[in-house]
Amino acid sequence: MPERPHWASEPPARVAPRHGALESATPERVVRLALVQMACGDDRDANVDAAERHVRAAADQGAQLVLLPELFEYLYWPQVEAEHLFALAHPVEGHPFLGRFRALAAELGVVLPVSFFERAGQAHFNSLMMIDADGSALGVYRKSHIPDGPGYEEKYYFNPGDTGFRAWRTAVGTVGVGICWDQWYPECARAMALQGAELLLYPTAIGSEPAASGGLDTKDMWQRAMQGHAVANAMYVAAVNRVGREAALAGDGVAEFYGSSFVADPTGAKVAEADRAGEALVLADLHLDAARRFRAGFGFFRDRRPDLYGALMTADGGPRGSG
Numbered sequence: 001m002p003e004r005p006h007w008a009s010e011p012p013a014r015v016a017p018r019h020g021a022l023e024s025a026t027p028e029r030v031v032r033l034a035l036v037q038m039a040c041g042d043d044r045d046a047n048v049d050a051a052e053r054h055v056r057a058a059a060d061q062g063a064q065l066v067l068l069p070e071l072f073e074y075l076y077w078p079q080v081e082a083e084h085l086f087a088l089a090h091p092v093e094g095h096p097f098l099g100r101f102r103a104l105a106a107e108l109g110v111v112l113p114v115s116f117f118e119r120a121g122q123a124h125f126n127s128l129m130m131i132d133a134d135g136s137a138l139g140v141y142r143k144s145h146i147p148d149g150p151g152y153e154e155k156y157y158f159n160p161g162d163t164g165f166r167a168w169r170t171a172v173g174t175v176g177v178g179i180c181w182d183q184w185y186p187e188c189a190r191a192m193a194l195q196g197a198e199l200l201l202y203p204t205a206i207g208s209e210p211a212a213s214g215g216l217d218t219k220d221m222w223q224r225a226m227q228g229h230a231v232a233n234a235m236y237v238a239a240v241n242r243v244g245r246e247a248a249l250a251g252d253g254v255a256e257f258y259g260s261s262f263v264a265d266p267t268g269a270k271v272a273e274a275d276r277a278g279e280a281l282v283l284a285d286l287h288l289d290a291a292r293r294f295r296a297g298f299g300f301f302r303d304r305r306p307d308l309y310g311a312l313m314t315a316d317g318g319p320r321g322s323g
Helices: 044-060 083-088 098-108 180-184 186-194 219-233 288-298
Strands: 013-015 022-024 030-037 065-067 112-120 123-131 137-142 167-170 173-177 199-203 236-240 243-247 254-258 262-264 270-273 280-287
Touching (some): 030 044, 030 236, 030 262, 044 098, 044 280, 065 112, 112 199, 137 167, 180 186, 180 219, 186 199, 219 236, 236 280
Parallel strands (some): 173 199, 199 236
Antiparallel strands (some): 123 137, 236 262
């Protein structure tokens, strides 16, 4: 059993029904999470093959839940707006690789959220299928917050998601998953937590900002935003990023994806982290029962005042419909 974290209380004992003696409670749940930080190229089949190899390597090291990066199937094409790139989208039914990852999850007994470019009728979404450890598809989440700026032209390709935020009951626990830009929004994290999420995951594609938007290195901001979600919701939060230098598929743009995939514990402390430069498999043991006790004891969810949060339902903080 992995060592209990410093913030975790002792597991509770229970009273034996006949003799009144204390005996051990049900074993504490500890889930091994793996984040696959990988480089992505311009060959979809090669990227999918590489992703499968990484998932198998993670399972070999005891991972029960494996997270791949956002849109790992290809180069990050939203650096530019190009009509022909809509051909990368596919419907869920008959999708070129979702079935393969469902079979892989069932073979390895791992929970596997998988990011993909979805076509649904005339709409296009930045989506994720949650695949349980038996290979069953628990559902699809469509990215809610869609960025639009130099180097991240996602509004050209993706409709705003219409699924609402999701938290799925999986073989390893209840898992909430947002996608990339979602990770900057505390409302997204809190909505998933209120649905019972025990950990929050964010597949990501983020890197250098073009000179046109100031050239800021956002790596530390990116991590701190999610460390804040870990503290405010008293739960584990993890994000996985791609890594490497990618030329834009049109024009002369180049993005440097900064990796730095990480896991934060319920205190916001980073307990595992990859570097900025190379592919990596980031492993962390998540003490979910200990985190649940810690979360309850802190009282953040007990002391909420939803009756006072009406301003969050508006764009300007004023009464709805006010001019």
